[in-house]
Amino acid sequence: MTTLFQRAGGESAIDRLVETFYAQMDAMPEARRIRAMHARDLGPTKETLKHYFSEWMGGPKLYSPEKGHPRLRQRHVRFSIDIAERDSWLLCMRAALDQEIADPEARSEIYGALVKLADWMRNQPGNPHDAKGHQN
Numbered sequence: 001m002t003t004l005f006q007r008a009g010g011e012s013a014i015d016r017l018v019e020t021f022y023a024q025m026d027a028m029p030e031a032r033r034i035r036a037m038h039a040r041d042l043g044p045t046k047e048t049l050k051h052y053f054s055e056w057m058g059g060p061k062l063y064s065p066e067k068g069h070p071r072l073r074q075r076h077v078r079f080s081i082d083i084a085e086r087d088s089w090l091l092c093m094r095a096a097l098d099q100e101i102a103d104p105e106a107r108s109e110i111y112g113a114l115v116k117l118a119d120w121m122r123n124q125p126g127n128p129h130d131a132k133g134h135q136n
Contacts, residue, residue, distance in 0.1 A: 004106060
């Protein structure tokens with residue numbers, strides 16, 4: 001079975017995707033707020049995202065041996081993430097995916113999964129994921 005990591009183009013494609021994503025974040029005025037959430041030096045952040053994407057897409061396990069369970073919402077709780085931040089992040093990611101992932105099916109699958117992930121990351125009142133957890 002071919003993994004999404006392989007269909008996306010492997011390590012070199014993930015590297016390019018992350019580099020292009022952060023270049024978009026630097027270039028797009030719509031991303032100014034989310035760029036401000038990051039350190040000036042993006043080197044360590046880029047490496048972390050490359051490792052996460054590698055493992056998340058079925059490639060080498062580079063993230064969990066170093067960082068453990070992703071706990072993405074917990075790791076991002078210090079940042080205010082709402083609809084505008086989600087949409088800015090996705091705008092940058094969509095542009096990077098369109099530029100760097102040649103396989104249209106892999107690109108679509110990755111983007112669809114990232115939309116769900118980005119929506120889950122919202123940590124301000126009104127996130128429907130939070131409401132579901134409180135109905136029980």
